[in-house]
Amino acid sequence: MSFDWMKIPYALLTVFIVFNYGLLLGAFIQKIGARAGRRYGIPVWQNYVDLIKNYGQRTSITHGVMFYLGPVFRLTGGIGLLLFVPTIYGSYMFSNLSFAGDLILALYFVFFGTLGMALGAGESGHPHAAIGITRGLSQVSVAELPFALAVFAVALQYQTLSVTDIVAAQQGGVLNWTLFTNPLAVAAAMLAFLGSMMRPPFDVVIAPQEIPIGPPTEYHSAYLALMQTNRAIFPVAKMVIYMNLFFGGATSWPEFAVKVFLLYLFSAFVGVCFPRFRVEQSIRWFLIWAVPLGVQAILWV
Amino acid sequence: MISLAQMAMAAGFVLILIGFYGALTQRNLLRMIVAFSLANTGVHIVLVAVGHMRGRTAPILDAAVPVADALTRVIDPVPQALVLTAIVIGLGVTALMLAYALKLHARKHTLDIAKMTELKW
Amino acid sequence: MIKRAIALLLTLAVGALFASLLVGYVPDSELNHTARYYAERTAEDIGAANIVTAIIVTYRGLDTLGEVTVLFISAAIVGLVLAQGRVLNNAPNNAPRQTRAPVSELLSTGSRVLTPLILLLGVYVFVNGHLTPGGGFQGGAIVASGMLLLLLADPLKQFSHRLIAVLESLSGLLFVGIGVLGVLLAGGFLDNRLLPIGTLGELFSAGVIPVIYSLIGLKVGAEFSSMLASLSETNHTENSEET
């Protein structure tokens, strides 16, 4: 098999676009959240500033090999997720490296970063790291459940695991979107979406005011920079999957921008409206509300 | 009409039952042994009664019963032989039980069977 | 009294079983084929006038051997049981014995007169077992009753265990030996035709039956005596243990 070497620069281009879009989008959403709370909020370029600062810093401490690997896993997960899914439907340029695997691979890359993060934070010197990890893993795993179920419902619906095929099946009008052909799956997935975005009400995992845990407190300087990079890429990559699976995909960058923004806005909207859950509360919440929806989705496709 | 043999047999059975009942209800070892002796006797009577035949005589060939007539004159000799064996065996067992009872009394200073229950379950 | 009620119930149930046996019993009007064989052939084959004896000693000789063995081991076990807890070595008891008031003159004299007679009667009964009612067991029992009489008259009387044992064993051995000889020299185990069967009705007839019956008589007498002796001795020792 001959490998198409042009895929590599194209893929890097995708990463670059998404990275920038993600940084801006993150700041923008944060600002909206602040305004909703009657605060002024950060400037839109704030994320760039933070990132440059952190990349510029050097640390003199480490906690061991796994500590290094945490951010590496995290970012690999984000970039991998992005690259294994075609970003723009029908575009050879932005189909990325999706020839390597299908939806299942993508799904696993959602977990990939989490695993690495948990391992890395685990080796940190902080004794309370375990608490953060527990909460994080518990919540993320249960939040991903309805999503995975929804994905499966979709795969069953279209009888394929290939993202491209799924998007292809949704072309030809808004009513062909999974949103309308399989609303249950979408509903389940959207609830899961809330949980995986680490925004309120499901942000106790990274909540700085609880106890000093969570990645931001464990990592600093270049470590943190990598994670911030991931923060820009990973949510967008995830939303790309949502978009592709449920909302007809995107045939152009503007369509991409709008759909991702709206998705992001959804989570921000919910976030400002609801108080924070404790972890076992969120587990129950997902199991009671989201998982049954996912189950129904699979049963009724 | 009821023959002698049947009457004897009935008596034997009754003896057995009396013996059984006694063995089941008497708690004294010696009384139990007596009850068993009764029952044994009953068994022996039944044994003999089964072999009895009306109007015939003991199976001993002598002047009264010549060899030629034996077939029609004597009763069935087999039960008589069996009962002898049964009696002797019963005797042996009774002797044994008596010896045990004696020894048990010496050991436990009681003859009450209900008090010899260390082994159970 | 639940226990008695159940006992009664069980007894009645067994009684019902017996009753159906009784009801179903029809006396034979003629001898069955086994009995007929004995009635017809005993005189000719065995030569014993007493058919029952022929059956006991010859036809069903194995039963009788077993019977004798029952008595033998009963005596042995009685001896064992009663010996336990005593000095294990059963050698002549040299310890000074408790003396009781002497028995009455009348009793001891009477027993001395009667015992030989009883013994004689016993011997007669077992020697004539093949001719007349009676036989080794009956004779043996009579012999033992003589011993009992002696014991009753003088409870402290000592028998020679050794003598009893030798008598018992020897007669037993001979019994088995004659039986085996039957296998070797005649038609089978305990075949009485080791010796000529003689004339029906005579003392020396019926082959080895008189011999065997005599041995049985001796053996039974010895065994009963041994049991009696064991029991009576135990009584003393147990009593003495308690006092």
Added chain:
Amino acid sequence: MVSALHIITAALAAAFLLGLLKEQQRGLAYGITLLTLALMSWISAGWLWTFASTGTAAVEIFTAGTEPPFAINLRIGLAEAALTLLINLVGLLSALALKDTLLALGRRAMAVWLVAVMALSGIVLTRDLFNLFVFFELTVIASAGLVLLSEHAKNDGQALAAGFKYLIVSQFISAFLLIGIIFAYHATGTLNIDDMAAAAPLLGGGAAQAFALAFFLIFIAVVAELKPFPANGWALDIYESAHPAFSALFSAATGAAALFAVDKLLLIGGDAWLPMATGIGIVTFVAANLLALPQTNDRRLLGYSSIAQTGLILAVLGQRDILGEHTLYIAGGLLLSHAIAKAGLYWLSGLIAERGLEAWAALRGQPLLIFAFVSFISMLSGLPPFPGFYAKWELIHLLAGEGRIVLLGLILFGALLEAGYLFRWFGYIMKREAPTEVVDNVAHKFGAVFATLAALAAAWALSLVWGELAGLQFDRFNMLLALPLLFALAFLLLDWLPVWVKNSLAIAGLLAWFYLTYTEYDPLRMIFAVIFLIGGSLTLLASYHEHGRRIGFYPSAMLMFAGLAMLIRATDSFDFFVAWELLTVGSYFLILRGKHSEPHALSYILFSLGGAFLILAGFALATQGAPYFDLAALADLVQPLAPWVFLLLAIGFMTKTAAIGLHIWLPGAHAEAETDVSPMVSGILLKAGLYGLIVLLLTMGRQDFYGVELINAMLWIGALTALIGNLLAIFQEDAKRLLAYSSIGQMGYAMFGLALMNHLGWLMALMFVINHYVYKSMLFLSVGGVAKRTGTRQMYRMGGLITLMPLSFIATLIGIIAVSGVPPLSGFGGRWIFYNAILTAEARLPMILIFLAGPIAFLYLFRLIYTIFLGQLKDEFRRVKEAPFWIVLPQMIYVAILLVVAVVPGLVLRHVDAYLNHFFPNGGLIWEGTTITSQFGYWNPVAIMIIVGVIFMTLFAWLLFVNRRAQKVKQFNIVFSAERPFRPETTHFAWNFFAPYRKALGFLTLPLVTLFWSTMTDLLHTAGDLARRFYTGNGQTYAFHLLAFVVIVYLFGMGVRP
């Protein structure tokens, strides 16, 4: 040939002769006794040899020079010769074991002993009904006397009371017997058994009725000598109080003789009486085993077991109408097994100072005696290669062939109960605190030891004989001579060698066997062959770390491997089942070796035997009476039988794969096993169950059971097993338990895959088979190594071991990545196929369930690595070293395998995929370059590896570069909560790790299944404990029982009779 009559005359002559000796000549008397018993044995042996070698007909022995029926006659044939040999030998050996007692009590005791043995032979030989009675009475009297042999040593009057109780009961029995005999004589005019058997059917009308009644009395009286439930309290008291050497005779010889007497009686009575015998027998079997459960006194326990076994054989005799000519083989096999084992155990009990079952722990220092014990209980439980196994096999098959299913079920249930208490006892021996007083002076008890060892030798010799007989009967090879089994048994003889020699031998053996046989396997079997044999030798590498001799390990392990090796080569049901039993037993002994594994090993063997019995029943049903069948013939079964067979076999196999509901044995058994045993029993042994399921599904496929598609049920079970297994795993604090629960989950996946019954599903299952072997072996070794070094398996006590045990860490890391299926490692391949496969599931709900299990697996795996290797190091483990080389080595090999398979999954997968096309032509994978395509999606392992690798390494390298001057922070160089921690304990929160999950979902992990099974066992125990209370110990009560028994049987039995 010396006439068999002389068995009797010799004994009598000797007994009388003893009377001539002086009381002091005890040595001489003892010598005569032994000589006589030896002579009697010799006579029997001569006859046995004649009959066995020449096959001549039985020989009649006339007495009194007169032919039967007019004189008593004896008969000796094959059965009689064997039984008298058994009786006389037991008599001889017991006399040896009784040496001290007999010498102390003198000639009278010896004479009684001789008479007892003689009378038992007489019961066997005689053909005369009344003569039978005489011998019975002799037995009774002699037994009542011999009970007292124990009084000599204990002198507490218990034996005396027991003897008296026996006499009471025997009085009733002899009354019934006599009355019965006389009326039977009256009805038929004969006392000869054969004559009566000929005459009885000719009777008509009232005579027939009278005869039936008389026969009932005879029958019930003789049966009462067999100690039937409930009329057996007296026998138990005897067993408990008598001298064990006498109990050996009482159990082995008396039981055998009485059974033979019943057999003769049944000849007279004819088939009409068989149901009664069966009924009494089976009730006794089940009840006695049930009552034995709560026993704590060893001899009484053995008594219950004796009674049970006798009951079983009685039931077998009662099945003569369908067993036909096989009766001798079956009843004989059971009887000899029972007799030898029970005699052996009683002799062994003579070596034990105390009467509690735990006191037998004293045997622990005596490997030979332990081996004897094991052989005996295996014999009693009907395990191969002992005669009882063949007997049970045939019995069950014939019963199933005739549709006597209830009886079959009861027999298996009773056998399971029996195995329960026997193996529990063995657990006590191996694991309980040995009493201070060890086996008291083995040299002093030479007789008992000699007798035990003789029984041991007889046990194995008989196995050989029965194997040969089975061979003659079905025209097959003696299984005891199967090479793998011989190889395993050879380790018994080599046990004195040091570990490294034996280990090398074992590895060489496994590899050599693979080399010898590898051409025979199709790809499917090849997978299992590689896992069992090559995989087995890989795990055995870890065993090099042990020093010394490791007594008992290699015979057990090689027994298991022998079973596994034979399993995949088995083509018919018999071979398959033999292999199945062997691997079960071998693995049980292996598991039992763990330090705290006693209860878990017990539940393992019980579940396994239960499962094995179901398999046996399934096979038996499937054959419809034939002795065995080709496994491929399962495919030919039709309704309505097929679904039943399927159900039985499937449940049987699923006990081995620990399907939900049958899983409770697994966590303890796998977790408590030794370090190198866990990977064997988890990574390798579990596959045996899957193999069984595969064979089953390949042949039988889909079955409809009253409208339920059984495959769907299995789908559900698989899914639930996966979910619950995983869920339970996340809450474990014990690392090995966590892995064990994880195995349950993994087996659930595999079952689910198989139940899909399509190409992808099977591919997935086989991937799980391979992957599970690799990573579970690796993880168990890794965790085992850690546990070995730290001395604990509680994860929350560990932490921070990454720097101290880096290799173990790497293995665990790779392992969990592989298990959770995170790309790019090989686990992903399995997962990818898995997700593709479940897309094909028609039943959506189980699919969802199994889907839910996925993320949960991820949680427990993370916990495993995190709590052990990351986090805070504990003070006490600061000096812990890396695990021993030999434990690490296989792990590294597994790591290499995982990496290779990750890149080129086609290495194995491709062949399996191609092979599966035979069975499921549709839905296979398409292999195109490095891309693998299914009907749903695609996957390119090489590309993934490269892409992920590049991104990962780039970032890692960069991070390392920018932080090149960073220093490692010391453990306590931190501040939190405004304090500096000084002790690691204050810094670890790994206990109750997934607390939020527990709070949210804890109700799902309630040990309901454990509760169910423990309630079941408790119920059985309580039932047994309550029921046995009716053995009040009062001799009179026993008389009540006897009469009640007679009356009840009369009411039931005579009512049923035509």
